[in-house]
Amino acid sequence: MGNVKLLSGNEAIAAGAYRAGCAVAAAYPGTPSTEILENIAKFGGRIDCEWSVNEKVAMEVAVGASIAGVRSLAAMKHVGLNVAMDPLMTYTYIGTNGGLVVVSADDPGMHSSQNEQDNRVLVKFARAVQLEPSDSQEAYDMTRAAFDISERTGAIVFLRMTTRTSHSSSLVDLGEDYEYGDAGSRGYVKDITRYVSVPANARAMRFRAEERSKALLAESEASEFNREFIAEGSEIGIVTSAVAYEYAAEVFPDCSILKLGFTNPLPEKRVRKFASRVKRLYVVEELDHVLRDAIECAGVKTDRFKTELSMMELNPDRLRELRREIMGDGSAAPAPKRSLPDFVPQLPTRPPVLCAGCSHRGVFYILSKLGATVSGDIGCYTLGCVPPLSAMDTTICMGASIGAAFGMAKAGFRGRLAAVIGDSTFFHSGMTGLLDVVYNKGGITVVVLDNRITGMTGHQDNPGSGRTLLGEPTVKTSIAEVARALGVRRVREVSAYDIPALETALKEELDVTDEPSVVVVFGSCVLASKRNVGAIPDSVDSAACKACGACFKLGCPAIVRGEKVGERFKASIDPAACIGCGVCSQVCRFGAIRSGKTAGNLA
Amino acid sequence: MKDTVNVTLVGVGGQGILLTSEILGRAAALAGFDVKKSEVHGMSQRGGSVTSQVRFGRHVYSPVIPFGETDVLVAFEKLEAVRCFALLSPGGKALVDVREIVPVTVSSGQQVPVADQDGVLARLYEGRAVYTDSCAVARKLGNMRTSNMVIAGALSMMLDIPGECWVDAIKARLPEKIRDINIRAFEEGSAGLSETSV
Ligand SMILES: Cc1ncc(C[n+]2csc(CCOP(=O)(O)OP(=O)(O)O)c2C)c(N)n1
Numbered sequence: 020m021g022n023v024k025l026l027s028g029n030e031a032i033a034a035g036a037y038r039a040g041c042a043v044a045a046a047y048p049g050t051p052s053t054e055i056l057e058n059i060a061k062f063g064g065r066i067d068c069e070w071s072v073n074e075k076v077a078m079e080v081a082v083g084a085s086i087a088g089v090r091s092l093a094a095m096k097h098v099g100l101n102v103a104m105d106p107l108m109t110y111t112y113i114g115t116n117g118g119l120v121v122v123s124a125d126d127p128g129m130h131s132s133q134n135e136q137d138n139r140v141l142v143k144f145a146r147a148v149q150l151e152p153s154d155s156q157e158a159y160d161m162t163r164a165a166f167d168i169s170e171r172t173g174a175i176v177f178l179r180m181t182t183r184t185s186h187s188s189s190l191v192d193l194g195e196d197y198e199y200g201d202a203g204s205r206g207y208v209k210d211i212t213r214y215v216s217v218p219a220n221a222r223a224m225r226f227r228a229e230e231r232s233k234a235l236l237a238e239s240e241a242s243e244f245n246r247e248f249i250a251e252g253s254e255i256g257i258v259t260s261a262v263a264y265e266y267a268a269e270v271f272p273d274c275s276i277l278k279l280g281f282t283n284p285l286p287e288k289r290v291r292k293f294a295s296r297v298k299r300l301y302v303v304e305e306l307d308h309v310l311r312d313a314i315e316c317a318g319v320k321t322d323r324f325k326t327e328l329s330m331m332e333l334n335p336d337r338l339r340e341l342r343r344e345i346m347g348d349g350s351a352a353p354a355p356k357r358s359l360p361d362f363v364p365q366l367p368t369r370p371p372v373l374c375a376g377c378s379h380r381g382v383f384y385i386l387s388k389l390g391a392t393v394s395g396d397i398g399c400y401t402l403g404c405v406p407p408l409s410a411m412d413t414t415i416c417m418g419a420s421i422g423a424a425f426g427m428a429k430a431g432f433r434g435r436l437a438a439v440i441g442d443s444t445f446f447h448s449g450m451t452g453l454l455d456v457v458y459n460k461g462g463i464t465v466v467v468l469d470n471r472i473t474g475m476t477g478h479q480d481n482p483g484s485g486r487t488l489l490g491e492p493t494v495k496t497s498i499a500e501v502a503r504a505l506g507v508r509r510v511r512e513v514s515a516y517d518i519p520a521l522e523t524a525l526k527e528e529l530d531v532t533d534e535p536s537v538v539v540v541f542g543s544c545v546l547a548s549k550r551n552v553g554a555i556p557d558s559v560d561s562a563a564c565k566a567c568g569a570c571f572k573l574g575c576p577a578i579v580r581g582e583k584v585g586e587r588f589k590a591s592i593d594p595a596a597c598i599g600c601g602v603c604s605q606v607c608r609f610g611a612i613r614s615g616k617t618a619g620n621l622a
Numbered sequence: 623m624k625d626t627v628n629v630t631l632v633g634v635g636g637q638g639i640l641l642t643s644e645i646l647g648r649a650a651a652l653a654g655f656d657v658k659k660s661e662v663h664g665m666s667q668r669g670g671s672v673t674s675q676v677r678f679g680r681h682v683y684s685p686v687i688p689f690g691e692t693d694v695l696v697a698f699e700k701l702e703a704v705r706c707f708a709l710l711s712p713g714g715k716a717l718v719d720v721r722e723i724v725p726v727t728v729s730s731g732q733q734v735p736v737a738d739q740d741g742v743l744a745r746l747y748e749g750r751a752v753y754t755d756s757c758a759v760a761r762k763l764g765n766m767r768t769s770n771m772v773i774a775g776a777l778s779m780m781l782d783i784p785g786e787c788w789v790d791a792i793k794a795r796l797p798e799k800i801r802d803i804n805i806r807a808f809e810e811g812s813a814g815l816s817e818t819s820v
Contacts, residue, residue, distance in 0.1 A: 023651070025651050025659070130662045154685075183685060183686070188658070190651060190656060262684075262685070265684045266683070266686070269684045335688040336689050339688070354689070355708070356708065359708055363704060364736055364737065365734075367725050367734065368733065369634065369669065369702075369727070370726075370727065371668035372669050373668070374668060374669070406732065407730070576669060576726040578730070579724070
């Protein structure tokens with residue numbers, strides 16, 4: 020049976036990079052791509068790997084390693100590629116030395132993202148090769164092949180993953196010879212005309228890049244990742260890629276399918292040949308009409324359909340709807356009823372919330388109490404926008420909180436205004452925004468929520484945590500010191516669990532508007548530091564509780580409704596959920612909550 | 623047997639659903655089936671609902687189970703069992719654990735709980751569900767964290783995957799320290815279910 024394992028797409032990419040002899044890997048975490056580097060790290064340092072501070076740096080580290088002659092990989096979620104576009108767009112002119120593979124993981128349906136951009140558009144724009152795995156075996160095989168293609172052609176090779184291909188698992192035959200494929204180094208030879216992209220050199224590079232496109236087309240036409248499945252006698256042909264192929268194969272077993280794995284550049288001859296065998300040609304792809312447009316640009320007419328497939332994640336049900344439309348043969352069963360029987364009442368929802376005892380909660384409680392307008396950012400703390408806290412006004416992209424708050428201030432916004440940003444996000448792209456505020460004489464307050472971890476994506480280390488991806492100790496960068504070095508004079512550090520001190524600090528700083536201020540709120544992540552294990556929970560003295568509801572305004576999942584008093588409820592604390600952080604006891608004006616004791620180290 | 627068997631596991635973050643589905647996937651692979659397992663991570667650690675899907679058979683294409691085609695629905699929590707009923711195929715069966723986890727939206731009073739949840743549950747799944755009390759078994763074993771393996775044990779009685787494949791999958795997946803207690807939990811789970819008829 021060979022060496023077969025049940026692997027997620029992300030695990031398969033890590034295994035493929037290992038087998039191919041990748042020497043350097045860099046990434047910034049982002050769902051659904053995060054586990055790629057986490058799995059590469061398990062190869063015990065055989066591959067030099069790092070959490071970069073952001074995706075641009077990750078791309079640059081991988082580019083540098085490629086220039087020096089070794090195989091390198093950069094991984095990021097789709098929006099991460101926006102950050103990394105700059106080095107990409109020029110290294111694609113320069114061309115690789117050691118193979119360079121970039122994993123870009125899209126999130127159709129926005130399971131955990133702020134948009135659903137289709138990065139295949141960017142890969143085409145960057146004149147890079149695009150491989151689209153449909154399952155974990157292909158993720159493994161394509162990762163291995165990607166390094167070879169990159170070294171043969173000088174092109175940067177992208178693996179386009181999606182939440183579904185990254186996070187679903189399927190069987191992978193790693194091969195009997197599975198071991199680190201030491202590819203060595205191609206060496207670096209100084210060549211200014213090749214590596215220095217001043218205009219004079221860049222013009223020549225531009226033509227070389229165009230030449231490379233021809234070689235890539237030949238690679239694409241010959242690629243084993245493009246395959247026809249011919250259903251004899253079928254008039255219908257479907258061109259598809261990635262996980263959409265799996266859905267198409269399931270729903271259209273009686274139609275011919277051209278499965279494209281090497282999608283940029285498009286293997287035009289293969290498509291034309293396939294098109295000539297069928298009467299009707301449909302393109303089934305997830306998100307934008309990238310394949311369809313490329314096929315039509317190649318002069319092949321495709322048949323259009325009305326079923327809407329270009330937004331949100333695909334699934335077999337949506338393809339069955341397409342089948343009903345284009346085959347109209349009733350062979351697809353009608354869609355099952357999605358609603359529950361009438362006797363089932365409206366069900367309460369179960370949205371994600373800030374954890375019980377989360378260090379982010381108190382800050383939002385105070386900001387809400389102070390009536391502050393909050394220019395927010397991306398991380399666990401974005402959950403501060405959820406009722407009852409409802410303490411976030413805007414969220415755009417990582418790092419945007421600071422620049423956007425500054426812009427609001429410039430626009431004449433009156434009232435208390437704060438930018439709120441997490442530690443990892445601050446290092447990622449908040450520092451430049453803060454420098455801009457200092458330099459341009461702004462007066463906003465920046466609140467950095469320093470939980471010493473990249474929480475949202477599952478607790479990755481970052482420059483403030485004092486540990487590397489491999490868990491080795493390293494310099495622990497202080498956010499307060501960074502702020503001072505950037506020129507901020509009003510810098511304060513406050514514990515996330517000292518509510519009165521937090522209120523004083525935030526009120527004072529928000530009311531100073533003629534110079535910038537930074538409030539670093541520190542308190543370690545409950546989950547990452549396991550402060551929930553062995554804690555003594557807070558508890559409510561029901562006799563003293565006046566049912567005023569103040570503690571309910573914290574939105575803590577451990578504070579639940581107790582005894583009913585008229586129209587209101589006394590508070591009660593679920594000892595199984597509470598970690599004894601004591602924030603609610605500080606919010607209670609009647610001294611009705613006894614503070615417990617949290618386990619582990621708060622700061 | 624049907625060409626592809628579809629199992630959907632639902633519950634709340636932190637209940638060990640992803641581990642259970644991984645053990646199921648590995649057990650099915652050891653039994654010689656093609657397997658695909660799919661889940662959406664992300665906010666699950668923060669108290670949201672969690673769903674994992676496992677499909678196994680001769681050859682599995684889509685990692686996603688078509689709506690309403692789940693053969694075996696495993697609900698780790700009662701409200702989620704009610705919520706996910708429509709996923710079940712007309713001939714499908716369910717395994718429901720009697721655990722109840724009140725959502726924050728209810729405990730904080732923003733939304734109302736389901737009146738007579740047990741009645742609704744029983745009526746929905748009449749004749750199609752078996753019930754486990756995994757927490758009671760895990761408590762008896764002295765390790766609450768094994769409750770998911772109790773459910774796995776019960777599930778093993780509803781699928782055509784040999785018991786030894788399950789045990790091998792647990793052995794391969796779990797560190798030595800907690801291996802035996804989890805295998806015991808698995809065995810208790812399967813014994814418990816064989817007594818209650820489906
Ligand atoms: C450009 C970009 N890269 C990555 C992500 C994924 N992502 C969302 S929030 C976040 C980090 C949040 O960490 P931190 O700022 O420390 O806040 P916490 O979650 O710990 O509260 C990441 C990596 C993203 N949304 N955009």
